[in-house]
Amino acid sequence: MDSLNGKCNGGFLSTKSAEFCYNGSILGNDVLEAGTKNLVFLLFFVCGLALLGFALQQFFSPRIVIEWKTASELDTVGFNILRAESSDGTPVKINQSLISPSDDPLTGGSYQYEDRDVKVGATYYYYLEDLDAQGNTNLNGPEIVTAAPSGLLESGLAVLLCIVSVIGFVRSRQQTGERNGA
Amino acid sequence: MNRLNNFSDAGPEPVFLSIGGIGLEIRSHSANLLKAVANHYAAFSGQTLDSIQITIHWKKPDHEVEPFWPVVEFLGPDILFTASGCRGTYAISQGTAELFLEVQDPFERLEYFLRLIVGFGAFDKGGFLFHGAGIDHKGHGVIFFGPSGSGKTTVSRFSINDKVLNDDLVLLFPSETGWTIHSTPFWNPTQVKPFPTSVPLHGMFRLIQARQVYCEKPGKGAALAEITSNIPVLCTDPQRGDELMNRAARILEQVPLYRLHFLKDDTFWQAVDATLEIDHG
Numbered sequence: 071m072d073s074l075n076g077k078c079n080g081g082f083l084s085t086k087s088a089e090f091c092y093n094g095s096i097l098g099n100d101v102l103e104a105g106t107k108n109l110v111f112l113l114f115f116v117c118g119l120a121l122l123g124f125a126l127q128q129f130f131s132p133r134i135v136i137e138w139k140t141a142s143e144l145d146t147v148g149f150n151i152l153r154a155e156s157s158d159g160t161p162v163k164i165n166q167s168l169i170s171p172s173d174d175p176l177t178g179g180s181y182q183y184e185d186r187d188v189k190v191g192a193t194y195y196y197y198l199e200d201l202d203a204q205g206n207t208n209l210n211g212p213e214i215v216t217a218a219p220s221g222l223l224e225s226g227l228a229v230l231l232c233i234v235s236v237i238g239f240v241r242s243r244q245q246t247g248e249r250n251g252a
Numbered sequence: 253m254n255r256l257n258n259f260s261d262a263g264p265e266p267v268f269l270s271i272g273g274i275g276l277e278i279r280s281h282s283a284n285l286l287k288a289v290a291n292h293y294a295a296f297s298g299q300t301l302d303s304i305q306i307t308i309h310w311k312k313p314d315h316e317v318e319p320f321w322p323v324v325e326f327l328g329p330d331i332l333f334t335a336s337g338c339r340g341t342y343a344i345s346q347g348t349a350e351l352f353l354e355v356q357d358p359f360e361r362l363e364y365f366l367r368l369i370v371g372f373g374a375f376d377k378g379g380f381l382f383h384g385a386g387i388d389h390k391g392h393g394v395i396f397f398g399p400s401g402s403g404k405t406t407v408s409r410f411s412i413n414d415k416v417l418n419d420d421l422v423l424l425f426p427s428e429t430g431w432t433i434h435s436t437p438f439w440n441p442t443q444v445k446p447f448p449t450s451v452p453l454h455g456m457f458r459l460i461q462a463r464q465v466y467c468e469k470p471g472k473g474a475a476l477a478e479i480t481s482n483i484p485v486l487c488t489d490p491q492r493g494d495e496l497m498n499r500a501a502r503i504l505e506q507v508p509l510y511r512l513h514f515l516k517d518d519t520f521w522q523a524v525d526a527t528l529e530i531d532h533g
Contacts, residue, residue: 141356141357141359142288142356142357142358142359144282144284144285144288144358145284173291174288174291174292174441175284175287175288175291175292176288176289176291176292176358176359176362177292177359177440177441178357178359179441203284
């Protein structure tokens with residue numbers, strides 16, 4: 071305590087010295103000096119903004135992922151995904167080009183298709199169409215999916231992170247001002 | 253034989269495979285099936301002087317097929333293979349086989365039939381098919397074995413600097429200096445893709461999942477049982493049982509067998525290297 075004389079000398083301080091310098095630290099770890107602390111708050115804030123951006127993008131651009139597997143594709147030349155908006159609606163092809171078959175027709179493959187043209191809360195009827203070498207088609211489905219909102223949890227976390235970092239930054243500035251005033 | 257010859261004239265070009273020196277000449281009316289077979293087993297394509305001729309008849313069913321449950325019967329010198337949606341025969345003395353498939357997805361049944369043929373073909377050539385992962389560890393052939401789920405694929409995945417001959421089925425043949433492991437092409441996408449090669453066998457390790465890594469040597473009787481119980485199908489054949497026991501005993505005279513207690517990481521290689529005195533210098 072004697073060596074500090076009521077001022078922060080920078081660098082890593084002992085626990086006791088830190089308590090002396092940064093009373094009421096929001097981090098609960100009293101080893102950072104004011105500049106470093108502000109930098110951490112800024113970093114938190116930036117992370118919060120990035121997370122918020124990601125979450126908002128998720129929220130405003132919902133998607134439905136369609137997955138399927140095949141056991142073999144000996145005659146298959148490709149797949150199409152069709153979508154209808156009601157159980158008796160006409161299915162419409164939504165993939166732009168034919169989805170290529172597996173590299174190993176004997177064992178088949180695993181596939182994923184992302185439908186980004188969906189509205190939150192809407193229900194869709196998906197069909198998988200496989201085409202064989204003779205030009206025959208086979209329609210599988212439908213799989214009924216309702217587009218759920220996404221990104222809500224991430225948005226909440228992001229906002230919380232931003233608020234905490236702003237409060238922390240403001241308090242840190244106040245404490246620095248008080249110390250300088252004293 | 254006549255039917256086979258007539259059939260071969262009419263059908264598309266056959267696929268030739270060479271698996272540990274065992275030649276397979278596969279024919280079918282279905283060009284798509286042959287193309288897929290050629291593609292899947294491409295790393296093992298090759299012709300040998302005395303190929304086993306296999307004819308596959310495949311048609312799609314108009315009904316649901318029960319799950320695959322294979323039954324193998326020994327009819328004198330011949331083999332009969334039956335399962336839901338398929339029936340196969342292998343006339344060993346004639347070197348011909350025929351498989352009738354009526355399933356939507358023929359892979360599982362077709363591969364089982366090919367395994368059978370290769371297993372009996374290997375026995376006729378003095379070796380046998382073994383249920384284990386074969387790894388070329390810097391020129392040293394090592395086999396890890398045990399029942400399904402014991403960790404064969406796991407240890408293969410932790411052998412990133414080595415060649416995995418196959419993580420489930422390998423061929424073992426006697427050689428001038430001992431025994432040699434040969435890779436087989438039998439795999440599915442959940443396994444490690446086999447690397448077609450052969451390597452002298454230096455050690456066999458029965459896998460036991462544990463909390464500590466160490467090797468222990470089992471008694472001779474237990475070791476013999478470990479080997480014979482991991483020779484698929486043939487171990488149940490009454491005509492070949494005695495000879496199979498002789499071969500298992502012979503391999504134990506020439507190749508050390510241990511129980512490997514291992515963790516799910518690559519630390520087992522240190523124990524294997526130390527046990528087999530493999531020097532990486």
